[in-house]
Structures are given as structure tokens and as C-alpha cells.
Amino acid sequence: MAARRARRSRHVQSQPAASGQPGLVLANYGQVSLVEGEDGRILRCHQRRRLPRCVCGDRVLWEAGNPREGIITAVLERHTSLVRPDANGRERTVAANMDQVVVVVACRPAFEAGMLDRYLVATELIGASPVLVVNKSDLLDEDGRAAMEQQLQRYRAIGYPLLFTSTHRNDGLGALHRQLRAHTSILVGQSGVGKSSLVQALLPDLDIRTGELSQVTGLGRHTTTVATLYHLPDGGDLIDSPGVRDFTLLPVPVEELARGFPEFRPFLGQCRFHNCRHLGEPGCAVREAVRAGQIDARRYESYTDIARTMTSR
Structure with a gap:
């Protein structure tokens, strides 16, 4: 499992203007989603073709088909997603x-x-x-x-x-x-x-x-x-969410990976080289902070393990 940032101020994918009432996806079972309406009703909903697949937590627009079923007409912007x-x-x-x-x-x-x-x-x-x-x-x-x-x-x-x-x-x-x-x-x-x-x-x-x-x-x-x-x-x-055997990060640029370690952030941009990957380059401010005890050595080791795994793919 990995995480990524969602685009801001857009739907998940470019979608035509859609009508419908707001709803919240409680769970998705492939072709079927459970959607909670604003009145608290839970409906079994299919979704229109060409829409991105709904997931748990999605905000959607939907239209009623019958008292217990509906159609999802739009998937609204995701602010975060795992x-x-x-x-x-x-x-x-x-x-x-x-x-x-x-x-x-x-x-x-x-x-x-x-x-x-x-x-x-x-x-x-x-x-x-x-x-x-x-x-x-x-x-x-x-x-x-x-x-x-x-x-x-x-x-x-x-x-x-x-x-x-x-x-x-x-x-x-x-x-x-x-x-x-x-x-x-x-x-x-x-x-x-x-x-x-x-x-x-x-x-x-x-x-x-x-x-x-x-x-x-x-x-x-x-x-x-x-x-x-x-x-x-x-x-x-x-x-x-279902339990997993392992957890894998999707590949990200090394400079973005470094920002995933909040204790690194005060030192980013202070290295000798602007494209420093913090993996052994001379004049690396992050590695100097590790030596000075300002960054935990075990956390830095985790960073290098993740970075090298990504660069070897």
C-alpha cells in the first residue's frame, strides 16, 4: 500500500457537469458502492460508465433509481487518497x-x-x-x-x-x-x-x-x-481497512521522499549541491544533522533503505 497526493480543485478525473445530490461512499464492492445520502439513507449504487472507480470515503453525486438503489453521476475531488x-x-x-x-x-x-x-x-x-x-x-x-x-x-x-x-x-x-x-x-x-x-x-x-x-x-x-x-x-x-502482509511505497522522486521525514525538513536546501539525495554526497546537511544527533540514525537508515529501493526499480 502506498499513498499519493490528489490534485486540488478538480474532480478525480475530468468529468462532464453532472446533476444529483451529495453522498458519501461507505464501501465499494467492485461494481456496487454503498452510498449514504444527506438524509442518512444508505443505498446500493452503480456508477455511470467512464467515471473513476469509487472508493470508501469518496464524495459523490448520485440520483435515485428506486427507493433502495441509485446511480452515481460524479466522483468529486479527492483531497487525499491511500x-x-x-x-x-x-x-x-x-x-x-x-x-x-x-x-x-x-x-x-x-x-x-x-x-x-x-x-x-x-x-x-x-x-x-x-x-x-x-x-x-x-x-x-x-x-x-x-x-x-x-x-x-x-x-x-x-x-x-x-x-x-x-x-x-x-x-x-x-x-x-x-x-x-x-x-x-x-x-x-x-x-x-x-x-x-x-x-x-x-x-x-x-x-x-x-x-x-x-x-x-x-x-x-x-x-x-x-x-x-x-x-x-x-x-x-x-x-x-483490511490488514496487509507488507506495506510498499509507490515510487516518488527522492527529493519528495525526503520531505516525508519531517525531521529532515529544517536541513533541506542547506546541502552543498542543490540536487543532493542525502545518500552520501559531500556537504550533505541531512547527514551532518545525523552525525550531530539532530536526526535519529535509525530513521535516517530507514530513509536510505527506502530511497535505494526506489532508485533500483
Whole structure:
């Protein structure tokens, strides 16, 4: 999965003027989308040909076909979108219009810092706000918690919110509720980190909601296999996305990649060479900041790993 910036002040693709009423895509099942109208009704909608495929979180225009079905006539501008390569390496948009990305990792097995950094970079590059959630904190004793806190201090130092949660002990769930309030957030993470348990804890009536969505689609309970948007009881929207085995950034220019590391930004433009890639060139201000302890060496190592992977493609 990767992220990209959407064009501003345009629809997703050039579209003819369309009529219809505003709606919000709660989920997409290929040819069928679940669209919530302004009155709260949820309809099963197909979309007109030549429109870009709708995704969860899209704002659309739609027209009623019958009391339970409609036609999507336009897909409105996406402010942000999360994209991942499909099986053939093509870009596939998972969800749109989130302003906050909640990256969930688990205490055990130990999280892979490189993957976490790729998630965080992707979030930065679309202009959304990252939040880091360490789940299953009940598996840590006092010493383990202290060690994990120390390991993650580099993210806190950057300014990323860091929450420890446990659905078994209800730890940290109040803080997570507050973090999600008034935002459109997407929950992302590897399979097995306990994301589904978190969603259940945040949405106590989840089974009822998924049952209602399944009734509308007529497709059975498939909501765990596609990104699905839910309204949170305390305000805000939560997009639950399927777990992934790995997370891959789509290729971006190296200079753009560097901006995905916020701690690099004060030093960008100060290198000896204007086209410095921060990979060993002389007079590199970023590498000097690493040597001076102003940039964490492990974060810089993640940057070089990502940059070299992209340049080798």
C-alpha cells in the first residue's frame, strides 16, 4: 500500500457537469458502492460508465433509481487518497478523503520499524496527520513497557501522537476515542495486530452495522475484506481497512521522499549541491544533522533503505 497526493480543485478525473445530490461512499464492492445520502439513507449504487472507480470515503453525486438503489453521476475531488499496488503492480486506491492515518502495531511479535516508517512517510506525503497506536499492551510487563517506550521515543520526539491500547483491559481506548473525534481517520496495519478488536471496541454496535450494510448489498458479510467507513458515536468517521502482509511505497522522486521525514525538513536546501539525495554526497546537511544527533540514525537508515529501493526499480 502506498499513498499519493490528489490534485486540488478538480474532480478525480475530468468529468462532464453532472446533476444529483451529495453522498458519501461507505464501501465499494467492485461494481456496487454503498452510498449514504444527506438524509442518512444508505443505498446500493452503480456508477455511470467512464467515471473513476469509487472508493470508501469518496464524495459523490448520485440520483435515485428506486427507493433502495441509485446511480452515481460524479466522483468529486479527492483531497487525499491511500493507494497500494495491486497484484499486477498497478495503483489501486483503497480509501479517500481521510485527514488522519492511524498506524496500528502490536507489542508482540516485535514490530518492524522499516514498515512503520513507510506508513508514516506515506501519510506525510498525502498531507494527513499520522497517529501511532501500540496495541496489545497488556502483553507487556513494566520492564517491557519501558523498553517499548524507549524504542518509540524517536517518533514521539518528531511530534507523532503515540498511544498504548489494550482491548482486553480497555487501556488507552478513551484516549483513542478523543484522538479520533472530529477527524476522518483510516486504521491501517499488518494482519494480526489486533485492528479488528480495536474497531469492535470503538464501535460496540459493529455487528448490527455490518448486518445492515450486508442487507443493502445483498452480498453477505464481506465488510472485513474491503475498506468500510463508520460514523463514530462521539463524532468523527473511522475507515476500517483490511490488514496487509507488507506495506510498499509507490515510487516518488527522492527529493519528495525526503520531505516525508519531517525531521529532515529544517536541513533541506542547506546541502552543498542543490540536487543532493542525502545518500552520501559531500556537504550533505541531512547527514551532518545525523552525525550531530539532530536526526535519529535509525530513521535516517530507514530513509536510505527506502530511497535505494526506489532508485533500483
